[in-house]
């Protein structure tokens with residue numbers, strides 16, 4: 001029932017610099033802003049008019065939704081935000097260069113940290129400059145839920161309650177939902193929607209700024225597995241680029 005549009009934020013400054021980002025609140029690059037605008041134009045072109053927006057509490061997703069909706073003349077839509085849609089917490093890798101990490105630890109360890117389902121990177125220390133411990137934004141989060149690192153399995157666990165409690169009711173009410181989030185929080189949601197197994201999900205990458213449309217059945221399973229990118233050609237190239245990050 002209903003239509004769900006997933007949108008990964010446009011390129012961030014740290015995407016451009018090749019740094020692990022996670023919960024660090026970096027902004028969009030100029031290219032990322034342009035991708036977000038184009039995302040909005042793609043919505044218009046596909047005649048897709050969301051009724052409500054859900055975002056993470058990170059600037060790059062919030063701004064992407066804002067820019068895209070502004071381009072679609074839908075800047076006035078109601079919006080809900082949750083830390084549960086945040087990017088995967090990248091632990092001690094936050095702020096580190098991907099290519100250097102790959103060189104230092106080798107391809108296998110690098111890819112295990114990036115894409116394995118259940119191996120998190122080492123936790124970040126609370127006094128690390130890239131830690132979020134003590135941030136006001138997370139003050140209402142029970143301390144035991146505040147991550148210091150996450151694997152994709154952890155993201156599935158913390159994202160699903162938001163999906164069921166907040167997004168599904170909007171879809172059940174017949175609303176078209178725009179969900180603006182992140183590479184790995186969207187991988188977690190797509191894994192759930194498409195029923196992808198723990199091993200296969202490692203090969204799935206989400207491009208920046210290209211809306212992905214899912215038409216849903218009454219039980220909120222997709223009518224078509226994998227959904228449909230509004231610009232499939234651009235998505236192909238962009239998926240390849242995400243996959244190859246860290247390779248010089």
Ligand SMILES: O=C(O)[C@@H](CO)OP(=O)(O)O
Pocket residue numbers: 015019020021022023087088090114183184242245
């Ligand atoms: O750095 C990150 O937080 C993510 C998304 O940009 O990177 P990756 O695709 O390597 O998981």
